[in-house]
Amino acid sequence: MRASRFFISTLKEAPSDAEIVSHKLMMRAGMIKRISSGIYTYMPMGLRVIRKVESIVREEMNRSGAVELLMPVVQPAELWQETGRWQKYGAELMRVKDRHGRDFIIQPTSEEVITDIARTELRSYRKLPVNFYHIQTKFRDERRPRFGLMRGREFTMKDAYSFDRDLDGLKQSYQIMYDAYVRIFNRFGLQFRAVAADNGAIGGTGSHEFHVIAATGEDAIVYCPNSDYAANMEAAESLPLYPARGAATQALTKTATPGKAKCEAVAELLQLPLTQTIKSIVLTVEKEATDKEPVSKVVWLLMLRGDHELNEIKANKIPGLAGYRFATEQEIVEYFGTPPGYLGPVNTKKPVTVVADVTVANMHDFVSGANEVDFHYTGVNWGRDLPEPMVFDIRNVVEGDPSPDGKGALAILRGIEVGHVFQLGTAYSESMKATFLDENGKPQMLQMGCYGIGITRILGAAIEQNFDDKGIIWPTSIAPFEVVLCPMGYDRSEAVKAETDKLYDTLLAAGVDVILDDRGERPGAMFADWELIGVPHRVVIGDRGLKDGQLEYQGRRDTEATTVPLAEVAGFIKARLVSQ
Structure with a gap:
């Protein structure tokens, strides 16, 4: 071309x-x-x-x-x-x-x-x-x-x-x-x-x-x-981050946490690690009306460690939770007696279905909302203070979590x-x-x-995946052209034109997808175009190099050009193409 x-x-x-x-x-x-x-x-x-x-x-x-x-x-x-x-x-x-x-x-x-x-x-x-x-x-x-x-x-x-x-x-x-x-x-x-x-x-x-x-x-x-x-x-x-649940060592205590509605703020106030707090997420599942029953809804409380985030895809796979939506504030007040920020599984206003993440299920003496504005419970324990929950993997993994195959940490x-x-x-x-x-x-x-x-x-x-400040860097296999020939003065030098045409024909005959830039552009503009377009291999043909029997080759990722003997250029390029 x-x-x-x-x-x-x-x-x-x-x-x-x-x-x-x-x-x-x-x-x-x-x-x-x-x-x-x-x-x-x-x-x-x-x-x-x-x-x-x-x-x-x-x-x-x-x-x-x-x-x-x-x-x-x-x-x-x-x-x-x-x-x-x-x-x-x-x-x-x-x-x-x-x-x-x-x-x-x-x-x-x-x-x-x-x-x-x-x-x-x-x-x-x-x-x-x-x-x-x-x-x-x-x-x-x-x-x-x-x-x-x-x-x-x-x-x-x-x-x-x-x-x-x-x-x-x-x-x-x-x-x-x-x-x-x-x-x-x-x-x-x-x-x-x-x-x-x-x-x-x-x-x-x-x-x-x-x-x-x-x-x-x-x-x-x-x-x-x-x-x-x-x-x-x-x-x-995500695997449980605690191999087993420890025994309760603290009494269940209602603790004032004025204005502290987020786990991070509660942990800071109580001078506890964020990993000892529990995050409460409320979901609602609406059941369609039937001939016998009107539209009904079930409210679920999902519990995550304070530093973890809910994986909504995993939550949707829990039996009974398919098609859930996040509960409205009105529903939260109806079931918990308080607006969001102070929610927890202990003493809810109405019964809710509780799901604990696999890590939360093995926690003890943790902190959760007390279902009252400006208050949290400390020393909360499964079995003693609230019933055993349904347990599912419901969180996003984080860097450093153990790999499920037991072969190291996740990245x-x-x-x-x-x-x-x-x-x-x-x-x-x-x-x-x-x-x-x-x-x-x-x-x-x-x-x-x-x-x-x-x-x-x-x-x-x-x-x-493949670019720099000059433009695109295509892998050779999907580049618009594999090689571009950039002659200096193609329209002015018979020697440059003759050697460029010869190399072009040789590469075409060898099945190389090559383009010859015969537009007569200035070198700087010509190079900038092909670096932007991202052709992976470039050969420069000029009078100065031809006098010494040399051409310049530069791969798109190369920082410097390589001088190649004129007689060896075609073979050099084909070898580079095969190696990529």
Whole structure:
């Protein structure tokens, strides 16, 4: 490719609406152009990166035995109504009507369509297992699109769906996809981690997220440096920080704590460690009305150590707490007799269901609210002062907590989620009656897996991990071009033009994705463009170097250029490409 025949449009400054680094650099490098909130045109330079990402994904999906198809962007509402997601998905689901008034959606994902295909096409065990995938446009009507391609409304995703006859088959298909994802992210040249995760709204059991490690990442990744344990914050298991509960040594005492409504202030006033205090969180679960009973509600009190935070995903999994909401102040006063800040499990005004975190369950002589303004209890003990609670892991882990596998302490990184694999099981086959006939002619539910990669999101994540004050630093495998040739005076020096054209033809013949900058730009402007765009390998050809039989090579991460003999440049570059 010659630059004069390509489209290059760089900016000195990012538009004012660009927020994070990747958004700013992609706008400045002319890779994307915003046309509406969360909707972008992929300009030629950015599209080249997308196509390389897609190529790696497609190669590894095909290698894994998956079969490519292409499902529609617009899908009929009837399929989504079958699974209940027409109502449940929420405002992110773009609902539209055609000219006949029939309901459709702009697809955010394709579980319903692929399950419809499976129930009509996979009627016999002889057709199983199978894994279908496609790379397709998605649309999610985000309330607040931001961060460029990282959280846009329209984006490209690879989603795959496996179908098996039993749970063992599903686990095998899942492992095949997990291994394929590891190969994909290794080929991208990105530092990443696969972490255990919660399935969330998609349903099913068992999943892993793939995160690109970046200091600017939205997600906290919990891992053990001494083992393979890794999970996102939502799914990371917290162990009891006390191996057993100690015996009571203090009397239950109502203590004045005027104006001290937070655990930190109470601990400071009483000259106690924050770890001896208890944080009380009140949740409400409303039960729908039936023919026999009106709408009713159950109030829950969740107890955490004063220095810990509630994990809302874990709380939602407690039997009876699904669909909870935080209690209103009116409800809190009704059940505890006091506004928030002085709540506790002892002497509540009305009965509440008490849940203690696994660490709190092993605490003794702790401090909690006395359900009276300006008062707390000290010396609170389970069994003596209040009944034994329900016990669950309900908190976020913190740095230094023991690893669940017993192999050291946990650490926390920031990451950007770019892939997710799920064991869905029969979550969709049951609702859509997707069955096959086994060897005995009996109908069985299809076991389903789901596997997604955010194709366009990869671009933002890669940049967040790889940039400097000059611009983007693309890994070679997904760079818009692998090599840029920068001739000094291409339009003025016959020697420079001849050697540049010769090297360009040699590299093209060797299969190198090379661009020749023949625009006639000044050296400073030319170098600045390619450093901003992030091409990983640069060769400078000039009269001075040619007189000595030398060219200059500089990798995008290199601080200094390397002089290479003219006759060895092509081989040198090919060797560098192979090594990366």
